Amino acid sequence: MDAISLIVRSIFVDNMIFAYFLGMCSFLAVSKNVKTALGLGVAVTFVLVLTLPINYMLENYVLKAGALQWLGEEYAGVDLSVFSLLVFIAIIASFVQLVEMVIERFSPSLYNSLGIFLPLIAVNCAILGGSLFMQQREFANVGLATAYGFGSGIGWLLAIVGMAAIREKLEYSHVPKPLKGLGITFIITALMAIGFMSFSGIDI
Amino acid sequence: MALSSKTKAVLLGPLNKNNPVIVQVLGICSALAVTSKLEPSIVMAIAVVLVTAFANVIISLLRKTIPNRIRIIVQLVVVAALVTIVSEVLKAFAYDVNKQLSVFVGLIVTNCILMGRLEAFALGNGPWPSFLDGIGNGLGYGWILVVVGFFRELLGSGTLLGHQVIPQALYDAGYENNGLMMLAPMAILLVACIIWVHRSKNKELQEETN
Numbered sequence: 001m002d003a004i005s006l007i008v009r010s011i012f013v014d015n016m017i018f019a020y021f022l023g024m025c026s027f028l029a030v031s032k033n034v035k036t037a038l039g040l041g042v043a044v045t046f047v048l049v050l051t052l053p054i055n056y057m058l059e060n061y062v063l064k065a066g067a068l069q070w071l072g073e074e075y076a077g078v079d080l081s082v083f084s085l086l087v088f089i090a091i092i093a094s095f096v097q098l099v100e101m102v103i104e105r106f107s108p109s110l111y112n113s114l115g116i117f118l119p120l121i122a123v124n125c126a127i128l129g130g131s132l133f134m135q136q137r138e139f140a141n142v143g144l145a146t147a148y149g150f151g152s153g154i155g156w157l158l159a160i161v162g163m164a165a166i167r168e169k170l171e172y173s174h175v176p177k178p179l180k181g182l183g184i185t186f187i188i189t190a191l192m193a194i195g196f197m198s199f200s201g202i203d204i
Numbered sequence: 205m206a207l208s209s210k211t212k213a214v215l216l217g218p219l220n221k222n223n224p225v226i227v228q229v230l231g232i233c234s235a236l237a238v239t240s241k242l243e244p245s246i247v248m249a250i251a252v253v254l255v256t257a258f259a260n261v262i263i264s265l266l267r268k269t270i271p272n273r274i275r276i277i278v279q280l281v282v283v284a285a286l287v288t289i290v291s292e293v294l295k296a297f298a299y300d301v302n303k304q305l306s307v308f309v310g311l312i313v314t315n316c317i318l319m320g321r322l323e324a325f326a327l328g329n330g331p332w333p334s335f336l337d338g339i340g341n342g343l344g345y346g347w348i349l350v351v352v353g354f355f356r357e358l359l360g361s362g363t364l365l366g367h368q369v370i371p372q373a374l375y376d377a378g379y380e381n382n383g384l385m386m387l388a389p390m391a392i393l394l395v396a397c398i399i400w401v402h403r404s405k406n407k408e409l410q411e412e413t414n
Contacts, residue, residue: 018388018389019388020237020388021232021233021236021237021388021391021392022233022237022311023233024232024233024236025229025230025231025232025233025316028229028232029229082288082292083288085284085287085288085291085310085313086281086284086285086288089280089281089284089313089314090277090280090281093276093277093280094277119276120316120319122276122280124314125233125311125314125315127314128310128311128313128314129233129307129311129314132307132310132311133307136307176400177403177410178399178400178401178402178403178404178410179396179399179400179403180410180411181410181411182226182229182399182411183396183399183400183403184396186392186393186395186396186399187393187396189389189392190389190390190392190393190396191389193388193389193392194387194389197387197389
């Protein structure tokens with residue numbers, strides 16, 4: 001039950017893009033058509049679901065102050081938390097490499113349309129952000145951490161697909177010249193974010 | 205020390221025509237989340253300037269020895285090490301600000317400006333130009349942050365750096381703080397306004413399609 005409410009919360013209330021603006025770079029650059037956006041969204045969700053439990057385990061059994069206690073009493077005072085950033089990003093980078101190989105093997109067309117943004121998932125703030133928020137919120141068990149990763153990923157996917165759909169329709173509208181492209185995308189994002197704020201304060 | 209015109213272009217280009225945030229669309233994430241007050245914006249700007257400059261120098265020194273296939277991991281490790289140092293220093297000397305920035309100091313690691321500059325510049329240039337390029341891009345990112353932080357704090361809470369600047373008389377006359385400015389979406393709307401002004405002045409940056 002906890003897991004379900006956590007998923008719903010992280011999709012709507014704590015949406016990665018609209019509440020924290022994480023993963024904006026690829027959000028702005030890859031949201032030109034729905035199909036590519038969907039592909040990237042799925043890839044991001046996949047990486048989040050895989051990396052969050054691993055990072056959670058590392059955080060709780062290796063990195064945190066006193067986490068090494070299971071090795072014996074003399075390790076109880078070891079605090080490796082300064083290395084958490086390094087460890088998290090290394091895990092994420094290697095999983096992105098894995099996803100890249102899988103996509104290249106099974107869907108070359110998606111691989112080509114994602115282009116440079118596939119390796120850049122490694123530096124997608126949404127993914128490292130997921131791990132850092134997980135560290136900050138101290139989830140009770142690994143299941144909750146996975147649920148959080150899944151919800152955040154789906155929320156990101158929802159946002160980028162919605163944005164891509166709006167931008168496809170935007171082709172036919174008259175936008176002031178200096179606002180074309182980037183400017184109007186920013187304004188739409190802001191309006192969508194204000195829309196998503198209506199979810200905040202909902203307690204599930 | 206007189207700067208040659210090329211060095212000047214490397215240092216000053218990112219402040220205007222090549223701005224990382226509003227032209228190259230890099231590093232938006234953190235630009236938006238930390239700007240609700242002026243002070244964290246300034247701290248964040250300084251942190252990014254330092255990390256970009258030194259990461260550029262280190263990668264530029266190593267550029268002939270890094271094998272091409274693993275360069276992304278090497279870059280991430282260098283950046284993560286620098287960010288860890290910055291975050292520890294902040295924890296020691298500016299604990300309150302560090303609290304306000306929460307996870308966003310750590311997220312400098314994934315700031316696209318860093319990867320973008322390392323890939324595009326440091327891998328092909330010597331340490332000194334790379335250092336200037338890092339400073340330039342950091343400052344280009346910083347001034348957007350400071351402008352957005354300035355307006356959000358001024359209009360949202362009527363203060364600057366925590367000092368009251370809007371006189372009490374104005375409040376007595378019926379002026380109200382604009383609470384909307386404190387909300388995250390307003391940051392992105394302000395950046396959109398900066399883009400609007402910037403592109404009206406620089407017509408060659410305007411895009412053809414939506």
